[in-house]
Amino acid sequence: MFRQPYLPLERLANKVKTGDPDNLEAQAAQKYWRLLFDEQFRRDTELDGINSLLNYGYAIIRALIARAIVGSGLHPALGLFHSNQYNGLCLADDLMEPFRPWVDYKVYLMASDNPELIVNKETKISLLTLLAEPVLWEQQTLPLMVACHYLLANLKRAYEDSAVILNYPQRIRETLKSPLPEGEGVIRNPAATMSFGGLNSMWVIVLFDLPTDTPEARKQYTVFRKHLLTDGFTMMQYSVYMRHSSSEENAQVHAKRVKLRLPPDGEVRIIKITDKQFGRIEVFYGKKRRKIEEPPEQLSLF
Structure with a gap:
C-alpha cells in the first residue's frame, strides 16, 4: 500500500499554496486516514x-x-x-x-x-x-x-x-x-541501535568542596546546590550529587549546565559513568552493605 501512488492525494498535494488558503490539508486528511486504516476510521x-x-x-x-x-x-x-x-x-x-x-x-x-x-x-x-x-x-x-x-x-x-x-x-x-x-x-x-539502559544510559556525579567560612561563601554554596537540585540532581551523600541520564549525549548536556553554574571558589569535580559501572558501586553503612540506587524506570526525555 505504501508504495502505490494514490492520485486523489497527489492532485491535492500539487494544488497546495503557501498558508493553505483553500484548506486542502483537511481534505487530504480525510482521504489519508481512510486509506491508511479503513473507510470507517475517523481521526x-x-x-x-x-x-x-x-x-x-x-x-x-x-x-x-x-x-x-x-x-x-x-x-x-x-x-x-x-x-x-x-x-x-x-x-x-x-x-x-x-x-x-x-x-x-x-x-x-x-x-x-x-x-x-x-x-x-x-x-x-x-x-x-x-x-x-x-x-x-x-x-x-x-x-x-x-x-x-x-x-x-x-x-x-x-x-x-x-x-x-x-x-x-x-x-x-x-x-x-x-x-x-x-x-x-x-x-x-x-x-x-540504541538501548535505554546498560552502557548507553549514563550517570552524572558532581563532587564539590566549597568554602563556607563567610556569608558570601555560604550564599554561593547554597546557590550552587539549588542549581543542582533544579536540574534534577539528588544527594548521594554530603557534597556528592548524582543524576541519571538516558544517553551519553544527555549526560553531556547536564554536565555543561553544571559548568555554567560553577561558584567562584572551591573545588568541583564532574564524573560521568555508564549505568553498568554505576551498578558496580558498593555502598556501606558502617560494615553493613546497602543496595545501590536504582535508575528510573521511565524513559527521561529531558
Whole structure:
C-alpha cells in the first residue's frame, strides 16, 4: 500500500499554496486516514483505540524534538510558522511535522496485528522504540534521538547562514510486513541501535568542596546546590550529587549546565559513568552493605 501512488492525494498535494488558503490539508486528511486504516476510521483526538495511540506517538515525537531544541540553546516557544502565546512548544510543533507519518506507520503495523488497540504498557513500549530507531543522517547511521540533536544544531546554524540546508533524518528499511515508502530502501545496521539502559544510559556525579567560612561563601554554596537540585540532581551523600541520564549525549548536556553554574571558589569535580559501572558501586553503612540506587524506570526525555 505504501508504495502505490494514490492520485486523489497527489492532485491535492500539487494544488497546495503557501498558508493553505483553500484548506486542502483537511481534505487530504480525510482521504489519508481512510486509506491508511479503513473507510470507517475517523481521526478524533478524543477517541480511544487507534486515535489514542496516534496521540501518544505524536506526544513522544513532540517531546523528543522539544528536548533537542532546548539542548541546542534555542527557545521552543519561538516557532517558524506556529504562533500562539499559550503554546510553549511552537517550534517543536513546526519541526515534528515530517515525523508524523513515522508514528502513523508504526500504529498501522500495530493495528494490523491487533485491531482492538489500547494505550497500555505494551503499546507504549512499542511506540517508544521510535526514539531508538536507526536513521540515516548526513551519510551516518544514528538513533533517531541523536540525529534530532544534529538536526537542531543545523537549524541553529541556518538562522545565521542562509546557505545551510536543513536535511531531515531518513528512515532505514527493516524487515516488516509492509514496505516503507519509496526512497527508504536501505539495509538496517543492527549495530546502530540504541538501548535505554546498560552502557548507553549514563550517570552524572558532581563532587564539590566549597568554602563556607563567610556569608558570601555560604550564599554561593547554597546557590550552587539549588542549581543542582533544579536540574534534577539528588544527594548521594554530603557534597556528592548524582543524576541519571538516558544517553551519553544527555549526560553531556547536564554536565555543561553544571559548568555554567560553577561558584567562584572551591573545588568541583564532574564524573560521568555508564549505568553498568554505576551498578558496580558498593555502598556501606558502617560494615553493613546497602543496595545501590536504582535508575528510573521511565524513559527521561529531558
